[in-house]
Amino acid sequence: MSVEDFSSFREQTLQKNGIKHLESGIFYGKFVEPSGKEKYTSVSPVDGHSNADFSLADRNEYDNAVRYLDSAFEKWNEITPPKRGDIIRAIGDSLKRNKTNLGALVSLEAGKTIAEGEGEIQEMIDIAYFASGLSRQLYGLTMTSERKDHRLMEIWNPIGTIGVISAFNFPSAVWSWNAFIAAVCGDTVLWKPSTKGGLVSIGVMKIISETLREMDAPQIFALVNGKGSEVGDWMAEDSRLKLISFTGSTATGKCVNQKVSERLGRTILELGGNNCAIVSRHANMEIALKGVAFGALATTGQRCTSTRRVVVDQAIYDEFLKRLKDIYENVPVGNPRQEGILVGPLIDANAVRKHTEALKTAKEQGGKIIVPGEPIKVKGLENGFYVRPALVEAKPDMEITRIETFAPILYVFKYSTLEEAINIHNSVPQGLSSSIFTENLREEEQFLSYAGSDCGIVNVNTSTAGAEIGGAFGGEKDTGSGRESGSDAWKLYMRRQTVTVNYGKDIPLSQGVRFDI
Ligand code: NAD
Numbered sequence: 001m002s003v004e005d006f007s008s009f010r011e012q013t014l015q016k017n018g019i020k021h022l023e024s025g026i027f028y029g030k031f032v033e034p035s036g037k038e039k040y041t042s043v044s045p046v047d048g049h050s051n052a053d054f055s056l057a058d059r060n061e062y063d064n065a066v067r068y069l070d071s072a073f074e075k076w077n078e079i080t081p082p083k084r085g086d087i088i089r090a091i092g093d094s095l096k097r098n099k100t101n102l103g104a105l106v107s108l109e110a111g112k113t114i115a116e117g118e119g120e121i122q123e124m125i126d127i128a129y130f131a132s133g134l135s136r137q138l139y140g141l142t143m144t145s146e147r148k149d150h151r152l153m154e155i156w157n158p159i160g161t162i163g164v165i166s167a168f169n170f171p172s173a174v175w176s177w178n179a180f181i182a183a184v185c186g187d188t189v190l191w192k193p194s195t196k197g198g199l200v201s202i203g204v205m206k207i208i209s210e211t212l213r214e215m216d217a218p219q220i221f222a223l224v225n226g227k228g229s230e231v232g233d234w235m236a237e238d239s240r241l242k243l244i245s246f247t248g249s250t251a252t253g254k255c256v257n258q259k260v261s262e263r264l265g266r267t268i269l270e271l272g273g274n275n276c277a278i279v280s281r282h283a284n285m286e287i288a289l290k291g292v293a294f295g296a297l298a299t300t301g302q303r304c305t306s307t308r309r310v311v312v313d314q315a316i317y318d319e320f321l322k323r324l325k326d327i328y329e330n331v332p333v334g335n336p337r338q339e340g341i342l343v344g345p346l347i348d349a350n351a352v353r354k355h356t357e358a359l360k361t362a363k364e365q366g367g368k369i370i371v372p373g374e375p376i377k378v379k380g381l382e383n384g385f386y387v388r389p390a391l392v393e394a395k396p397d398m399e400i401t402r403i404e405t406f407a408p409i410l411y412v413f414k415y416s417t418l419e420e421a422i423n424i425h426n427s428v429p430q431g432l433s434s435s436i437f438t439e440n441l442r443e444e445e446q447f448l449s450y451a452g453s454d455c456g457i458v459n460v461n462t463s464t465a466g467a468e469i470g471g472a473f474g475g476e477k478d479t480g481s482g483r484e485s486g487s488d489a490w491k492l493y494m495r496r497q498t499v500t501v502n503y504g505k506d507i508p509l510s511q512g513v514r515f516d517i
Pocket of ligand 1: 165166167168169170174192193194195226227228229231232233236247248249250252253255256269270271272273303304305404406432474475479
């Protein structure tokens with residue numbers, strides 16, 4: 001694709017998503033007209049040129065958005081959960097109709113390949129349909145009571161307006177994991193995306209708000225694009241937001257956590273990962289190679305679940321490394337809109353710098369560079385942010401391997417016993433996703449046991465990356481706490497009430513306590 005071709009792709013994508021050259025980054029009830037105040041210029045990592053500008057929220061607009069959602073909450077809760085589910089299903093249908101256009105917008109702004117850009121939107125569609133079904137399944141338990149003619153049970157009520165702060169690398173999918181589940185639970189949702197994903201948030205909000213309008217439903221989602229140090233901070237400190245679901249780096253997540261805890265608010269923290277795959281001599285080599293390559297290379301190593309470390313059994317080490325090297329040397333890197341390209345650009349120049357610096361440090365700390373992973377210029381897209389993926393033979397005591405570098409660098413380790421492999425695997429501060437490639441039942445079970453992976457997500461014979469929405473997603477240790485998306489993660493968006501009903505003619509007390517007056 002030439003420079004001109006990409007420029008016309010940009011214009012078409014903006015136009016098909018209804019995005020003007022100066023957009024409003026703020027929505028509550030309707031998009032707030034951008035005034036001459038602070039704005040952000042969205043730059044495509046694909047060619048380094050600007051896409052469009054959008055406005056950033058000031059304190060007044062932020063407060064208006066929260067107030068707007070608080071009143072929408074009342075209206076939203078006049079609608080029963082299954083009817084709310086119908087509305088969220090209609091949002092899923094609208095996203096399905098707009099999947100190609102929105103997927104292209106994800107490619108333009110985040111640099112994802114065609115398949116991954118559309119995959120991002122598919123994930124939103126999947127969670128919308130999941131949430132719709134869930135709307136009839138917000139079950140509470142009933143328990144037997146020790147008191148005669150008493151009923152003991154749990155009920156679940158919505159918590160109010162919640163805040164979602166999202167990261168650049170999943171500019172809309174992770175928001176929808178939170179937002180659609182929270183919505184069927186009865187909550188309203190304030191969204192602060194990463195400014196690097198601002199246009200996607202605007203494109204998504206245009207479609208969703210239009211669907212809510214057509215369904216005659218309240219506008220339960222608000223958007224406040226803004227700086228993390230301003231809007232993000234206001235959200236963390238704002239006790240009107242009962243829950244803050246934060247996705248981003250561990251360093252920022254720790255600050256957010258401190259502020260929300262200070263006011264005894266709830267958090268879901270989805271922070272950095274440093275994910276590892278173990279490849280045993282009992283693995284199917286083809287599956288292991290494909291699983292590790294996908295995990296490490298997809299989204300140019302910019303997934304929270306990207307495989308950053310691989311620990312390989314000494315019995316197959318040489319063969320595995322040779323074949324992995326071959327994959328790394330030949331994987332097509334370039335314009336993510338071109339068919340066949342598997343690795344697109346990094347998000348910006350800063351990410352290229354961090355990639356290069358990490359490799360320099362790895363070498364200084366004793367790593368052996370197998371595939372160098374240098375920055376490259378892609379023909380016609382010379383201002384884009386491209387690097388070749390890097391492969392480094394490493395030792396577990398190398399400090400750089402304990403840090404999440406958000407770039408396509410894979411550290412390779414050798415092991416002789418499974419215990420040693422698991423030790424290497426668990427030796428980092430993060431605890432998001434993990435994999436073992438083996439067809440040996442005992443090895444698999446050991447990895448799944450208390451003595452195995454210490455992560456929130458554990459995979460057998462599949463990649464650390466590429467989770468489905470049906471399971472609860474989240475990590476341990478420095479990856480934070482909490483789960484979102486599927487399974488029973490919905491409980492975090494509701495408050496549990498334990499109810500005791502006395503339908504008898506007396507008032508017996510629990511534990512046989514007597515209180516005779
Ligand atoms: P980041 O921490 O730089 O930013 C994340 C969000 O926090 C952005 O919206 C940003 O504007 C906001 N922010 C910045 N300063 C803030 C502050 N002081 N208070 C409140 N909010 C603030 O992360 P990023 O570079 O956008 O994303 C990459 C990181 O996110 C990686 O570490 C990756 O592993 C992590 N991530 C984790 C998951 C997960 O589910 N565990 C998913 C995606 C990304």
